[in-house]
Amino acid sequence: MTDSPELVESALGLQGSPTRKPRSRQLAVIDRDEVAKRICQGALLFIYNDLVINASSWTRSHPGGELAILHFVGRDATNEVLAYHSSEALRRVERYAIARVVVDPQRGWTPLTPPIALGLVRHEDGQRGHWRREGRLRLAAAESSQNSDSSSNGRKDLAVLSLQPEQLEPSDSSLDQQKQHLYALAYRDLKSKLEAAGLFDKPGPLYGYGSDIIRYAALGALAIFFYLKTTGWSGQMASALFLGLMWHQLTFLAHDAGHTGITGNWTKDRAIGIAVANCIGGLSIGWWCDNHNIHHLVPNELEHDPDIQHIPFFAISKQFFGDLWSSYYKRIMAFDAASKTLISIQHRLYYIVLSLARVNLYVLSYSYLLGPKPRRNLMWATEMMGVAMFWTYFGSMIRHLPSWQMRLAYILVSHVAASPVHVQIVLSHFACSTEALGPVESFPARQLRTTMDVVCSPNIEFIHGGLHLQVTHHLFPRMPRHNLRQASSMVKEYCKDQELVYQEHGWIDGNKKVLNVLEDVANQLQFLKEVADNEIEEKLR
Template sequence: MARESLASRPQKDALLSRRYIEGLIAEGRHVFIFDNRVIKADAFIKFHPGGEKTVKHMVGRDATDEVNALHSKEARQRMLSFQIGRIEGPWVNFLPPIQGGKFRSYQEEDPSIDDDSSQSSHPPSPVFDAVDAKPGIRRRKSTSTDTSVSTPPSEDFEPKPFFLDARTQQEIVFDKAKYPSLDIANQETIRRKYRELDQRIRDEGLYECNYFAYFIECCRYTLFAVLSYTFLRLEWYGTSAFFLGCLWHQLVFTAHDAGHMGITHDFHTDSVLGMIIANYLGGLSLGWWKRNHNVHHIVTNAPEHDPDIEHIPFFAISHRFLTSLRSTYYDRIMTFDAFANFMLRFQNYLYYPILLFARFNLYRLSWEYLLKGQAPKHGPAWWHRWFEVAGQAFFWYWYGYGVLYCTIPDWGSRLTFLFISHMVASPLHVQITLSHFAMSTADLGVNESFPQKMLRTTMDVDCPTWLDFFHGGLQFQAIHHLFPRIPRHNLRRTQNLVLEFCRDTGIPYAIFTFVDGNKEVIGRLGDVAKQIYILEECRKSAAQDLLSDHH
């Protein structure tokens, strides 16, 4: 049998060697494993509603659990049309190129390469084949074996002090001691039990939406809207702004559900619901949030990759941000400069004041997403950008022009209304950061299973049932990260099953009260602030030693 080449189009059921898959990735192909199938995502990566980077972080990895967690059954079925082969047995993950992975180009004469079929079993697709060479034309082998997008340390930045490296290693050692072994067989057992848990959840109907619960939610939303409008007409502007802020705070929870297709489970229906709530009623882009949030669900709490913890120069939850890391999400250096040095020293004191105004930053990010063309231009979500732009225009017409300018008579009252309405919604930002800021940011390697990583980097908040409306499901973030598409009104019922799973696998389940969770976050921010002082003392000591040597 002739050896396979990268130019060939193997059958969908052909057994592909690990070396062959590595060669595809070395050529820049976006290949990952899903349910023992090899999926080549080049044809749909630009159309992916969740953005390209979520796919890039799965290249070379077994993405079965991530794909199942974040996609509908219909989406997973469509994904199978991009299958190019299959594998046998457990897959040892590669480090994806976006995270710095290195890959060797494929060489036909390499004796380590297994024989595989070289025939294609499916007809050419105009979309799929646009990425590949035309049928019958042999592709050139890559001349480079390095597909890493990681950046070497810049000459503009000093090498990081040794104690920062020591702290990184200390955190890794601590997590390895606290969590189950990263042995491949052990992690495979955790994956198997996680999938069994998912099936049990499905059998118990916990993926089915409780629409009566949403009727109650809509009654609450209507009450806040009516109260805000009534007090606006009575010229009680501060009170009106308060209830508008309450409405925004509550609406975001439903937009979050819709973004995860947790309401109707239909992509377009939930997307429209989410965009109406986020854009037309709240002035925020659901598309931006999905692009950001899906990456967060894939690489949770990774300092270089997770945009939800990349808040330099205002917050740093890991000492690693003190080394001017490069963000793969924003594709820029997160510079630890003089301003960041100053702000981060007081971050534990500035945490709540800054979050009071966090919504203004979300406006900026939303418009940046829409104006810079970061939204999908093709595929099922091609029209979302224009629907969202119309929503932004509608929001600023009714809120900015209709309420602030036309209804409120003077600038003092306008500013009062503006700030109160935004500050009242600020508990949302505390709720979002609470579940991650105090958790691990250590990288335990590519073989850590999806469920273990989610439970290691996410905590839950313990609260009485009657307060569930206030937290909006975000108090069950660890459970939500394990099963993002479970409707939030079913998360409390799911908690007992997850606790049983954690006891069975030995994975610690982090849960704090709201007060204790806030203490943990403030403590983490204060710990990093102290490390900045240590870093500064090290630099001063090094400078003095240098002066002494010269004398």
């Protein structure tokens, strides 16, 4: 089922927008220099096929979030747009075209660097061509810009900067642009083949969510049964365990809803997401989507992907030792004394920290809901009510337990039981490349380089909730979870034809790889510390 045109328009807040034009009009052809010039003047333009799409006036209302668009300004976003949108939304994209470009059939569109990747955002004064530096990124720091200022990253710098087209030129890429273009074209063929094979259609209850729903209900019923029918420690801990296991399983359902992978309708899936994530799980589906969409679009980019930004607990690259700026959290990830201590033993703390990672999800969810990002609309109010509902039922369950020790144990057991999902999420990316290969890299090559599968038998894949087939999921995020296994064999063929690596490891092997990365970074930190200590000793001698 697709969204209605009205819904899409209203989701974007675009009814009556001056940028909305009839499809039949003739569009002028402009060149790359002109696109760069207009971006410098403040227009948020990206390329879709050979169309120049103008997103300037509605990025804040975009259902996929503002940052999603900002990361693709000046770039060819055709594959990303194809991957993330319903057919109805795709039909609408062309309405926001303002011009055409001539795309080189061999090499595709030569990308420009999005201003956000230079640490620049449009200035609050709303003047055309006014930019401000929101943070110093490594890419921008390396450039000698005529506007370069020495402002600190931490505070908001309101100085007005201008941007010149030559600053949008990406630095030399080690990648072969022609090859990247071929990967991108072959990806579109692959998507058509998967569509023809019916793999984007919802599977019936027998192959789809039928057995999952029975499992969720059984876990919930067992949690309630033990809670109501027992009074001792073992019964109550059994209740906490089943509750945690139900949350664990429901996280996968919320994940599918956030990707519009259950009904295919954005509003219906968001409603399911609120029921599951907010009401039953106490989290925010809005926060999750905002965060997760960016993770999907810029996976493993140190300064941009929130899913690998876990300072002070984890660092998967030594680049984090340098106080990096997070374009998602809009703050410096300060590598302070706490980070130095925790990261030097991160491989030992790994499972302990992850066992309580759900607490971090509450913090992130509520900071998002109460922060400036979400619009205060009906969706937001429903999310808030959902969270209130969660604390009412869970709070009341905890309050009625006989002792504080049992209350604490119930909270711990239920939260730890829900934690394997965090190991699963981290496993898919932590051991993969974090190299920044720039905007020339195609969508499929980026996803394949930064993502890996966990090999497991179909009989136990419900434990992984579909997330073990992460490679295919990252290439086709809207594909229903239950079709991923079948699709992954076609993805493997695509990789073979294109000579791209499809990364997959067993559960134990994958965990070992993650621990090795963490230990390696911890050792590098230790080494730097020893060098610094030696230098101090030398000086004191």
